[in-house]
Amino acid sequence: MRKNFLPVAGGSALISDDPDLIGHIIDVSAHHMVASLLDDYEQKLAHRGDENITHSGAHLLVKSRGGQLLVRVVRSWLENGATRVELMPLGDIGTDGRFSRGVSQFPPLNAEVRVVGLNQLAGMFDAFRRFGLHLGRHSQYPELKVFFDPSPLFGRHLAILGQSGAGKSWAVASILQRTVQSMPRAHVVLLDIHGEYGWRDAEGNLHSAFPAKMARHVDARDLEIPYWLLTYAELIDLLIDRSDPNASLQMAFLREVLYTLRKKANRDLGIDSLSVDSPVYFSIKEMYLQFKKANEQQMDFGKTRGPLFGAFDEFLVRFQAMFNDSRYSFLFKPRKRIESTQLESLLRDFIGLGDPKRPISVIDLSFVPHDVRPTITAQIARLAFEFNYWNPRRHEFPILLVCEEAHQYIPREADLQHAATRKEVERIAKEGRKYGVGLCVVSQRPLELSETVLAQCSNFICLRITNPDDQAYVRRLMPEGEQDLTETLASLRRGEALALGEAIPLPTRMQLYRPDPTPSSHDAPVNEAWLDGPEDLDVGDIVQRWWRQMR
Ligand SMILES: Nc1ncnc2c1ncn2[C@@H]1O[C@H](COP(=O)(O)OP(=O)(O)OP(=O)(O)O)[C@@H](O)[C@H]1O
Ligand SMILES: [Mg+2]
Structure with missing residues (x-):
């Protein structure tokens, strides 16, 4: 009988007087472990207010002479009257309490399974x-704020x-609200498809x-992304039907x-290296x-x-x-952007350096007709990329x-209408x-989203x-060792999320903060x-709006 076990009447139950000890490892394999929990684990957890510790996604500690290991509960079940839990190792906890990913040494059989204290977590x-x-609170320990590292979160x-x-x-x-609160000089461009992040009431107040x-809210139509910004390839996509026998001509x-017109209209810029793709004015007429x-x-005279x-x-x-x-x-038919020098004000408006300067530019696409959106979103993605590509202070x-x-607009299929947008976003x-x-x-449809884009998300x-199809797909996107986590996806509450990746120390189930103010969704x-x-209803008004394309 091990020292910290107390036999109870009948001799079959196992309990311990150590309040944090809840079980022992009984099976170790290359990727996971199984623990058998003590008979009194429920009382201990109830006492601590941690009832859901055996729920998948919960964190536990495995302690042995070799060190401490942070593990995650994958599933739990009953066997021969005892509770068993399958555990996935996440990483080592050093003597200083710091967590590092990866497992240097697997624990031996009989290693102790302990509750992770709030302080340890x-x-x-x-x-x-x-x-x-910090973007929310830990689901298991609501007192715990969940912190992220902004560099990998937004950079990767x-x-x-x-x-x-x-x-x-x-x-x-x-x-975004939290981000700007903690970093007021953020630069965010938000593509608002449904006008959820900015809207006008009946009196016209924003x-x-x-x-x-x-x-700063910008209506994509007022932003005026002019035709002359389009590259040669984008103009082809827009104007030429590739199935036309004369398409190559x-x-x-x-x-x-295009080359001649771009050159001709911009002689006074004095730039020799203008190309067919240069974002400079030319006359479409x-x-x-x-x-x-x-x-x-x-x-x-018409003979030939x-x-x-x-x-x-x-x-x-x-x-x-x-x-x-x-x-x-x-x-x-741009009204204001009718000369090359307008590119500067367009870039300023777009990136939030216009008047007034704001960290977040919300570009409202809800008034832009469906079939024009791909062209506009492609240009917005391109502007974002080109802006910093040519910005010598890009790292600041x-x-x-x-x-x-x-x-x-960033679909997975080789959808021709969206090819340009997909290309621009994939480049980013x-x-x-x-x-x-x-x-x-x-996205609500990860399966329909460009695989290249998702695969690059860290x-x-x-x-x-x-x-189940989306779940299975998300599972494949996850790093190895964290895939089982997707099983918890169906049980998340509203605003509850599973956060994983480089920007967070360990995969964490968390409740995101409620935004204030909230979007209109x-x-x-x-x-x-x-x-x-x-x-x-005033159906005539609906007809007028439809005709005028005014919502
Ligand atoms: N963190 C939260 N706390 C409380 N309630 C929330 C939270 N997040 C969302 N909700 C509720 O869920 C509703 C839907 O949220 P939201 O519009 O963000 O969903 P969505 O995932 O963007 O949906 P869609 O894919 O249709 O755009 C909100 O109107 C709100 O009532
Ligand atoms: Mg939404």
Whole structure:
């Protein structure tokens, strides 16, 4: 009989008078361990107020002469009347209480399984406490603030995943609010797809999901991202139908015209190295006229046709349709951005250095028609990347691009309409770290999101996910040894998340702080609306709004 065991009546039960000792290791294999818990573990936990310690995701200590190991509960079950728990080792705890990932030595059989004290757990976050960024509270120990290291969190990309209504938008608001509170010179560009982070009430007053000093709201249409910012490849995507038999002729001609026009309109800039892709003004009308002229060219009083006669019929029809479509007006018919020098004010507005200067720029895309969004989001992602790529002080000026509802415009499939956006965002995912451009992708459909982007994310904040396909997919994204954690995803409450990755000392189940103010993503109260909602509506007004594309 070991010293700290007390036999009880009948001789079969095992208890201990050590209040932290709750069991012993009975099985050790390469990746996990099994412990048998003492018969009195429940009383001990109840006494400490830690009833859910055997729930998957909870942390325990395994102590032996070789040292202390932090482990996570994977599952628990009953066997021969005793509670068994499967444990996943997370890392060593040094004599100074510091946690380090990886296991130097597995414990022997019979090693003690102990409760992790609050102080011990708090000690593990100590190294991260100095950054001052805490985003929520530990689920198991609500007294414990969960601290993150902002550099890997925002510099090495973050994915916020969870099913609809799990609390992603609230999480974004809360995380950004905390971030700006602790780092007032943050630079965040938030793509707001549904107008959730800034909206106007019936009187036209702006409401924001951020305190006034934190954010500037820009309607994507007012931002005016002009056509002349598009690269040659992007103009091809927009204007040329690749299945047209004359597509390659059109591309070659576009290249020539574009180069000439960009050069011609910008002689006074005095830059020799302008290229077909340079973000400088050119006249779109002139471009159209050149295509038209070549398409109609005839020689010898109409006896012979020009070499390109008729080759641009399709192009011209497509161009006309797009040019006259009012939804594309802000792209093709800019009102203020009609010369190259306007690029500076565009960049200022976009990055939050306009007037007034704000750490968060919320770009509201909710008024931008669906089929134009990919073009705009591609440009926004490109601006974020190019800004710091050319910024000599990029390391003092890291930028975070937050993509809400990312699956809508950064899809996984080779979807041609979204190819340009995907390419731009994937570039940030792959190379952004070097230039101080971080990405935060937010999605309810991880399965539909670009794999390249997700694979580059070093941090995950996973909210509730119950769909088995999404769960299985998220599981594959997790680092080895942390995959079993995804089993807890279905049991998370609203605003509760599993945080893992480089920015947090250990994978942690946590309750994110409630944002203040909150985004406008309230669930529609169907019962109230259907009980005593309006009897009639101004349908004419709805029609007008639809016609005018004004919500
Ligand atoms: N941290 C939280 N604390 C309390 N309630 C929350 C929290 N987070 C979210 N909620 C509740 O859940 C609702 C939905 O949250 P939210 O809009 O953030 O979900 P979502 O995941 O963004 O959904 P969708 O995918 O549809 O955009 C909120 O209106 C709020 O009532
Ligand atoms: Mg949302």
